[in-house]
Amino acid sequence: MNAKIKNMEDFAQVCGISRPTVSKYFNDPTSVRKSTRAQIEAALDRYEYRPNIYAINQNRRQTKNIGLVVPNLTDPFFAAIARTIESLIVDAGFNPLLLSSHGGPDQEVANLNSLRAIKPAAVLLAPLGRASHADMLAAFAQEIPTVLFDANIDNVGEAFFGSDNHQSIGIIVDYLCETGEPPVFFEMKTPINPNAFKRREAYRAAMAKRGLEAHLIQVDGDGWGFEEIGFREGSRMIAQRNLPSNTVLCSNDRLAIGLLSAAYESGLRVGAGAGSALRIAGHDDHPFSRYTSPSLTTVSQDYDAIAARSVDTILNLIESEDRLDQREVTLFEGRLVKRGSA
Template sequence: MIAVSNKIKNMEEFARVSGISRPTVSKYFNEPESVRPSTRARIEEALARYDYRPNVYAMNQNRRLTKNVGIIVPYLADPFFAEIARNIEDACIARGYTPMLHSSHGDPAMEVEILESLRSLKPAGVLLAPIGRRSDRKAVAAFAKHVPTMLFDSNLEGIGAGFVGSDNFQSVPMIVDYLCRTGEAPCFMEMPPVNPNANKRRMAYVGAMERLGKEPQVISLPGDGWNFEEVGFREGRRILGDGGFPSSNVLCSNDRLAIGLLAAAYEAGIKVGHGAGCSMRIAGHDDHPFARYTCPSLTTVSQDYDSISQRSVDSLFALVEGGGKATSRPEILFEGRLVMRDSA
């Protein structure tokens, strides 16, 4: 008999000291509601008495399907990804699953390493916001073939995984139309093409301008990293110093670029907005968590964080519950909402 004061090392010891069979204890940890209420009460009393918590990862190795869900974002330091990851975590927890959050730090090798590590833990499924252009498509496709996978934020088409995100071809024309109706036709400050959203937003801008009978003016920026604020500030300062933008309205392909450009305009002594004394308007896309706190506050397009998060989780669990055998991988797009603030 093991003394009460001893530390319980594993589930076998816990079953022995609590007087409950090992299969029943295991059944409880897999699904508490599957155990009779009287037995469940005995197990929970023993848990409190012995202060025992099972090794979840060891348990997972003996299961065909675990209650873990992997969540991978390209840059967790970005509050945009932190916010959407938080929403996804909450949705997973509400479904009785344990989320495991990872950041690939914009590194394709790390993205693959995280996928390989998750696969060894036998997750129920994975929600992946891929790096994008530099992702190892072959490795991601191979992973999605064996583990139920849903992509969010940016899509890697043709790899056999579903996608939930924003409809760039609805949101970008909406803000282009607004800027054209309320001022000079905007030029487009394009983020470095690190993921498919960059190209889609440029294409959406060009198409919207042409439909309005306007000449598209795309300003492509150098770089292949995720330091968008730095790029927006550095290149904005350079362009302003070289004579300025081709339009007094500048639409940035994401809010982080716009935040950098706002700082460059401030440094150059340019007043941004649509009031008296303003000579430049700046708008962005995404409704970044910091967008409302810039000076002036940033006009942008809001992505539907809540719906994207919830639908990503719902779609993943539909795939999980179907044994990963879904015949189609849906692409689900949500419309953006124009958020008019002081910058434009």
């Protein structure tokens, strides 16, 4: 009863209701649920708080900026999806503000804080994943409409749009099994991206469905230097000559590109034809995968659909000035891309 309410943040805290919902109530009391409205009005009576309506209107002034945060712009994969999203944002009449987290969780938070300061209309975020400060991302998404893409973090943002890793890994495992020896799975022990964990389990499930034993080759490495890790650990794996199969499915294309280089340096011929010692496949259809030697068999993610759905959702949130009643999660199927490496 004696608590002093200085501003709406204080009032939201004593209410036990999020700051955006309280702001929404003061803009239009009928726009929130009846039970929420009753809770806010009871707190108004109890604490005798009266907001500064002018300040509220100033804070609600929406910019025409939409933030776009990706893990690492030096990766052509994220550069390509960012270009697609930027184009869609511009076509909708908004200004994209593109920021890279450079693979670092502290930089990811710093990017969001920079965006918070300029009050963007909304934010599209491809989070680092395992390394992200999930609580800080969740707090940001409570203040500013946020949609996640590529990597999911539970309970962060209004929606997540990404790839169906179980479907995509399933189709490439089936293809490799039907055209040669069943694949082993080449991955990092502690991958930074949550998609890698889903692909590991998808590989196990696909092999079990065929009644085959799963073989995981888990290598040391951390961060975003996937090609270096693939080359270094692939060279070691080849030198040990104890592969249970001549077919290797890599968790992502960048690891596969490093492994292709290791095979070349080791004098091994990669491909599906006679005289080939190794078959190598990846996942993602990285922009460089078609230009390796041999070109890389992989699975293409439907990033045009992911980008379009992400932007459509964020624009609807901006237009409605409302939050979704339930967090949306939509996964898009991948497409098998057959090339020379397998």
